[in-house]
Amino acid sequence: xxxxxxxxxxxxxITTHTSSIILTSLEKLALQYNITNVYQxxxxxxxxxxxxxxxxYEDRNFHDYEIIYxxxxxxxxxxxxxNYLYSLEEIAEFFEGKLTYxxxxxxxxxxxxxxxxxxxYFLDVTGAISISGYRNPAPILSTIIDNLYFALCYDDxxxxxxTEKLYQKQYALAKTMGFTLYY
Numbered sequence: 639x640x641x642x643x644x645x646x647x648x649x650x651x652i653t654t655h656t657s658s659i660i661l662t663s664l665e666k667l668a669l670q671y672n673i674t675n676v677y678q679x680x681x682x683x684x685x686x687x688x689x690x691x692x693x694x695y696e697d698r699n700f701h702d703y704e705i706i707y708x709x710x711x712x713x714x715x716x717x718x719x720x721n722y723l724y725s726l727e728e729i730a731e732f733f734e735g736k737l738t739y740x741x742x743x744x745x746x747x748x749x750x751x752x753x754x755x756x757x758x759y760f761l762d763v764t765g766a767i768s769i770s771g772y773r774n775p776a777p778i779l780s781t782i783i784d785n786l787y788f789a790l791c792y793d794d795x796x797x798x799x800x801t802e803k804l805y806q807k808q809y810a811l812a813k814t815m816g817f818t819l820y821y
Contacts, residue, residue: 641792642702643667643675646689647709648719652681660709660745663781671789676703682720687732694736705741705788712748715756726756730763738765741791746772746780746815757820768797773816783811797821 645664649656656679664675676697678689693703708717716723742764744750750771752760760769770787772780786808790800801819805812 641671641673641704641788643673643705643707643788644693644703645675645677645707645709646686647677647679648686648711648717649679649681652679652685659779660781663779663785666781667785667788671785671792673788673792675707680719683722683724683732686719690733690736703740705743705791706737707743707745707784707788708748709745710748712744715748715750715752717748726752726760726769730760733764735763735765740764740766742766742769743784743787744769744771745784746774746776749773749775750818751816752818752820754820761820768819768821770817770819773818774814776815780815783808783815783817787817 645660647658647660658677658679661677664677667673667675676693680686680689690706710717710719712718712723716725717729748771750769751773752769757769760766783804787800787804790803794800794803797819801817804817
């Protein structure tokens with residue numbers, strides 16, 4: 639079975655053409671690691687819900703998408719959509735029970751530094767296997783390490799081994815950016 643990833647990026651306005659910072663990386667992900675990906679944008683919380691609902695209820699291959707990759711601006715564990723802050727607890731409630739057996743990963747455009755209680759709440763409410771991202775702000779986009787992480791996820795199911803391999807292969811970058819994974 640071919641590996642699949644669903645990427646959702648927040649943009650200011652979906653009706654205007656905006657060049658994405660992530661598309662080149664998704665192309666490399668497909669070519670280098672043979673991971674098929676679907677890319678969508680949203681500019682509102684309704685758009686976020688609609689995009690994931692379409693994936694959940696209309697895509698017959700939904701079960702093949704192991705990773706949901708969010709490229710959202712944010713701070714203090716809150717994502718920004720249409721100039722509003724949404725906590726990860728609110729996002730979890732939007733997708734209650736709908737992300738079962740999925741890995742949720744945030745690009746470093748959001749600093750993810752959850753306490754264990756919030757992380758466990760997100761996992762319990764959504765049904766996700768794990769939530770991952772980066773604690774530290776960095777002047778570069780996390781795509782280099784993101785793509786490696788995605789490839790490791792498709793090679794191994796064990797989150798501890800995945801994290802260890804990621805740090806072995808990209809220690810300086812993973813350490814500097816503060817890669818973190820909750821499961």
